Amino acid sequence: MSTMRPRIIVFLLGFGIGLAGDACHVASGTTAYDWDGVPTLWNSAIWFPFAVGLAVLGAAEVGSRLDLPSRPRTPVDVVIGSALILALYGFTATLRGHDATVSVVLCGAMAVAVWAWWDPTFRSLAVAMVAAILGPLAEMGVVASGAAHYASDSDGLGGVAPWLPCLYFAAGAVASGVIDAVQVRRVSTGEVVAGRE
Template sequence: MLFTLGGIAALIGDHSHVATGTTAYDTDAVPFIWSSPIWFPVLVGGATVILAELRLHFPALRDGVSARQAVAGVAAVVGLYVTTALVHDGPVVPVTALIAAGAVIVWCVLGDGPAAVCGAVIAVVGPAVEIALVHLDVFAYHPDADQLFGVGPFLVPLYFAFGVVAALLGELTVARRPVDARPVCDTVSRGSGAD
């Protein structure tokens, strides 16, 4: 379910990027789903699962997370993604500051310390992968949005928000399991509340 959710959210955001000219794909070597090559939702879906799993390896899993928070988090990340498409040709500092402010709000409202670590990991890895793909001529960012080694600087806070929400989704999957189905370490190390 997390894989599918991540893939669908990725398709919405990526379509917004392609439709507004924020990004353009330079290849048609693989099948496309909507505006994205098939590997794109697979990568994002896989990253969603990996980040959710990473969160489960940190202590103090919160048992108070709700499906409502998860829906809000996914909506916030999709909204930030679409916002990057709408403002990609604006001045780099205000655009990046806007997305960073949204990412900080997502973390403050929905995250905790371990979620911030998950966010920080993907905030480095995600843009690095995109930079590599740009330099392999797989796709390109609009010239007004390529100031970070060929990609948009707004990707760093966008990926951070994604990591925070993926961590929350991981906690939600554990919180919804019956207590007797959880690993012993999960029931012992569970905490409550955010940092």
């Protein structure tokens, strides 16, 4: 398999999950886009799924350089991990009006469970923690620029939702090992296995 193919797959995973998850946030009124004249794709400003796809690919590249995942993961694991992230993304769209403490505890527990299932190592934790910091900071910048906003009952962390770091943490954890996991190679017996070339 070429080195570009798994990276294209990873970008498309981030693009698709970001697009579907953001559609949930916009539909629930959790977020809204404010710049006029910007083309949309589904419910998102056109730039949003591209930004998410590139961010996921960036986290995956870092994880690959850190030799992640630490244990074999298959394309089926990638499907499960992606579904878990999308489910958490969709769940956060239901949290409008709920107490921030409850929302953060619930999302935090789910995010830690995703990390512990996917790759409970310090290296994966480090990628997830960086994602949990940089992702919300980037969204704070988007809000500050006037391009988008969170609802008044969901903007308690510098203009973004308090549970947002948890969502980025879970996504960063899975992204940290996804480049290797989407690669499939055939061994001499004809058996299909996942792993580096």
